[in-house]
Amino acid sequence: MFKLGLLTAAGYLVPKNGLSQVASGGLPVSPPTTPFVEMMPVPPIKETLDGLDPPPKVMPQAGEGRTRPHQALEMFPPVRFAEVHQREALHSFHPELPMQTIWGFDGMFPGPTHVCRYGEPYLVRNHNDLPEDNGGFGLPSVSTHLHNSHTPSESDGFPCDFFEHGQFYDQHYPNVLAGFSKQFPPNGDPREAMSTLWYHDHRVDFTAQNVYKGLAGFCLLFNEHDTGDESTGFRLPSGEYDVPMLFADKVFDPEGLAFFDLFNLDGIIGDKLTVNGKIQPFFPVHPRKYRLRLLNTGPSRFMQLALSDTRRPQQILPLMQISNDGNLLPRPVEVESIHLSVAERVDVIVDFSESAGRSFVLLNRMEQINGRAPTSRIMPVGASDAVMRFDVVLPPVADSPPLPEHFYDLPPTNANSPEVVARRLFRLDRLQGQWTVNGRIFDCETALVTPREGTAEIWTIQNTSNAWQHPVHIHFEEHQILTRNGQRPSVVERARKDVTRLGFGETIELFIRFRDFLGRYPAHCHNVVHEDHAMMMRFDIVP
Amino acid sequence: MKTMTRKTALAALAVAPVFGYLATRKTTETKPATRPIRREPFRAGYFPNVAMQTHEGKTVRFYDNLLKDKIVVINFFYSRCGGLCSPVARNLAQVQKLLGGRVGRDIFIYSISLDPGHDTPAVLREYARNRGIGPGWLLLTGRPEDVELLRRKLGFTDPDPVVDRDKSQHAGIVRYGNEALQRWAACPGEAKPEWIAKSILWMDWPKAMKKGA
Numbered sequence: 033m034f035k036l037g038l039l040t041a042a043g044y045l046v047p048k049n050g051l052s053q054v055a056s057g058g059l060p061v062s063p064p065t066t067p068f069v070e071m072m073p074v075p076p077i078k079e080t081l082d083g084l085d086p087p088p089k090v091m092p093q094a095g096e097g098r099t100r101p102h103q104a105l106e107m108f109p110p111v112r113f114a115e116v117h118q119r120e121a122l123h124s125f126h127p128e129l130p131m132q133t134i135w136g137f138d139g140m141f142p143g144p145t146h147v148c149r150y151g152e153p154y155l156v157r158n159h160n161d162l163p164e165d166n167g168g169f170g171l172p173s174v175s176t177h178l179h180n181s182h183t184p185s186e187s188d189g190f191p192c193d194f195f196e197h198g199q200f201y202d203q204h205y206p207n208v209l210a211g212f213s214k215q216f217p218p219n220g221d222p223r224e225a226m227s228t229l230w231y232h233d234h235r236v237d238f239t240a241q242n243v244y245k246g247l248a249g250f251c252l253l254f255n256e257h258d259t260g261d262e263s264t265g266f267r268l269p270s271g272e273y274d275v276p277m278l279f280a281d282k283v284f285d286p287e288g289l290a291f292f293d294l295f296n297l298d299g300i301i302g303d304k305l306t307v308n309g310k311i312q313p314f315f316p317v318h319p320r321k322y323r324l325r326l327l328n329t330g331p332s333r334f335m336q337l338a339l340s341d342t343r344r345p346q347q348i349l350p351l352m353q354i355s356n357d358g359n360l361l362p363r364p365v366e367v368e369s370i371h372l373s374v375a376e377r378v379d380v381i382v383d384f385s386e387s388a389g390r391s392f393v394l395l396n397r398m399e400q401i402n403g404r405a406p407t408s409r410i411m412p413v414g415a416s417d418a419v420m421r422f423d424v425v426l427p428p429v430a431d432s433p434p435l436p437e438h439f440y441d442l443p444p445t446n447a448n449s450p451e452v453v454a455r456r457l458f459r460l461d462r463l464q465g466q467w468t469v470n471g472r473i474f475d476c477e478t479a480l481v482t483p484r485e486g487t488a489e490i491w492t493i494q495n496t497s498n499a500w501q502h503p504v505h506i507h508f509e510e511h512q513i514l515t516r517n518g519q520r521p522s523v524v525e526r527a528r529k530d531v532t533r534l535g536f537g538e539t540i541e542l543f544i545r546f547r548d549f550l551g552r553y554p555a556h557c558h559n560v561v562h563e564d565h566a567m568m569m570r571f572d573i574v575p
Numbered sequence: 576m577k578t579m580t581r582k583t584a585l586a587a588l589a590v591a592p593v594f595g596y597l598a599t600r601k602t603t604e605t606k607p608a609t610r611p612i613r614r615e616p617f618r619a620g621y622f623p624n625v626a627m628q629t630h631e632g633k634t635v636r637f638y639d640n641l642l643k644d645k646i647v648v649i650n651f652f653y654s655r656c657g658g659l660c661s662p663v664a665r666n667l668a669q670v671q672k673l674l675g676g677r678v679g680r681d682i683f684i685y686s687i688s689l690d691p692g693h694d695t696p697a698v699l700r701e702y703a704r705n706r707g708i709g710p711g712w713l714l715l716t717g718r719p720e721d722v723e724l725l726r727r728k729l730g731f732t733d734p735d736p737v738v739d740r741d742k743s744q745h746a747g748i749v750r751y752g753n754e755a756l757q758r759w760a761a762c763p764g765e766a767k768p769e770w771i772a773k774s775i776l777w778m779d780w781p782k783a784m785k786k787g788a
């Protein structure tokens with residue numbers, strides 16, 4: 033019935049059987065599935081523990097895959113703990129497709145949502161219980177990354193710090209603001225607060241396969257302003273009105289099983305869009321405000337999202353964008369659409385209060401026909417792909433108050449400040465199918481650059497190609513874009529980020545600090561197929 | 576490889592390209608609790624079983640004789656190549672040393688010529704002799720259309736058609752895999768040989784499937 037309504041609307045065509053785009057490059061075309069037949073699930077919140085047995089130790093202990101001591105375990109003793117088992121499980125992407133094996137944190141895709149607070153150090157014991165003989169894509173060897181937490185190197189999930197089947201790894205998350213050790217002691221710079229994080233497998237050369245198989249989930253970080261309670265602080269929609277949404281595009285073989293092209297170097301585009309593990313689900317909402325936390329997990333797709341009224345498709349519901357890569361902006365910004373490269377996150381406030389009885393389709397308007405880059409054509413509303421649908425069918429309830437006019441100021445980015453001690457150029461290039469950064473091939477053992485702790489640098493990143501685009505992710509600290517192709521970017525893009533899209537032939541200049549912890553971190557393309565083919569570099573923060 | 580056959584039948588999540596059969600399953604069919612996948616047809620169905628000539632002068636079938644049930648390392652090259660081929664070949668020679676006796680036993684290296692018209696088995700034999708290419712590492716040539724099919728299926732293509740046609744700009748990657756496990760990945764051919772060797776060993780048999788286990 034829902035489907036009919038969409039198809040008969042003037043000029044509006046939600047393809048009956050999924051996306052309008054045809055999978056290219058000899059990939060299978062997924063079997064048809066009916067849109068909007070299953071409700072979008074919300075991943076459960078991870079239960080925490082008061083301790084672990086055996087208790088975490090500074091030095092790696094028996095059975096642990098960690099190779100380096102925790103550098104801040106004693107400084108930030110964890111007050112909450114969690115134990116996560118990465119294992120295989122059966123999952124249904126759609127009622128018309130078969131149950132199939134996925135890999136999930138606690139056997140779930142998406143994994144459970146970790147809920148953290150600043151000032152409450154947290155420790156997650158990750159167990160690798162994945163099957164040794166999985167057959168097909170995925171390698172049962174993992175490195176679990178919390179993107180983009182201010183985490184000591186040994187807990188970051190550096191790609192080459194992987195651990196094997198049967199091993200565990202204690203990941204220590206101090207949940208502390210950047211700058212706590214020197215610039216803003218003892219609690220850090222309040223302008224560096226983060227909100228929406230996600231965790232995922234980061235195994236070197238196998239990230240795309242392992243994440244595609246299901247190893248990804250959310251982590252929400254609250255503080256005294258963004259409290260997780262809509263009656264306090266910024267009073268943002270909370271509880272059931274705070275909804276994480278994980279996008280992943282997939283392609284299914286004729287039997288209906290998730291298919292991963294193991295022989296692809298360019299990037300993988302799925303012809304089915306999933307949200308929280310379901311193909312084109314629906315989500316019933318109350319007529320009130322919601323906070324939607326949007327995350328694109330790829331593997332390679334660039335998205336441009338908009339909400340369109342099913343009865344008046346050309347009518348786009350405005351969105352209040354409140355964050356950029358999980359960081360609250362200086363102030364909410366009204367937008368018509370949201371751009372999401374792989375690993376980017378945007379939180380939006382959607383106000384359904386005037387829309388009781390109506391339905392809105394979340395559209396992806398970005399045309400993309402291969403894994404290299406989008407065509408950059410924004411598809412007309414009628415030809416866009418339906419990601420999911422919101423139905424404003426639940427009874428009226430109390431709404432959260434109007435949005436505050438101000439969140440966090442941006443940390444200063446004065447290029448002439450004495451804290452800036454280096455300017456570096458990174459050229460992303462490709463030599464006969466091999467990705468290079470400044471002509472160098474990624475090597476787990478060798479740092480390309482070694483920034484000094486307690487300093488800032490200005491990095492210029494260049495995409496030398498007019499055929500490829502790359503969402504570049506720098507671990508550990510948020511950065512701010514100073515210029516994009518010499519121009520000052522929009523207010524949203526100037527705000528703190530950890531993934532920056534490099535379009536065709538683009539050059540960006542960014543400001544980044546290196547504070548508090550030491551050790552190795554990666555910076556890499558988050559088109560995970562590029563990443564797995566070594567589009568990565570290592571930087572070491574040194575004293 | 577008797578243990579393999581039993582194991583492969585048990586394997587649950589083979590997700591490889593499907594050839595030659597279409598879904599006949601109705602959507603109303605009851606969902607099975609688990610779906611053991613017939614892995615064999617996926618495997619044999621994907622890789623072209625074309626005839627190739629080795630530098631030792633033998634004719635072999637690509638899937639049956641070279642891939643099936645083996646850990647393999649594959650790259651493309653040609654003898655008159657003035658670019659990446661030499662550094663990659665030097666790297667692979669190091670890799671062969673690093674993997675020790677396993678190359679030729681259950682790990683095999685294949686370098687496929689992109690210039691089959693010129694690279695006859697005799698030319699390749701000469702190339703192998705000059706570079707000390709040892710047992711377990713085969714240089715391969717075949718009909719141009721078969722080489723091209725392999726290049727596409729094994730993912731050594733470039734999305735830019737001009738680059739793709741120019742063999743002097745061919746993909747310099749090294750692909751490695753465990754065919755029985757359907758485990759595949761790739762790394763840059765100019766990566767350190769120690770790294771390439773380590774990567775290949777990620778394809779190793781799970782304990783229960785190790786030879787002699």
Ligand SMILES: [Cu+2]
Pocket residue numbers: 501502503557558559562563567
């Ligand atoms: Cu990229």
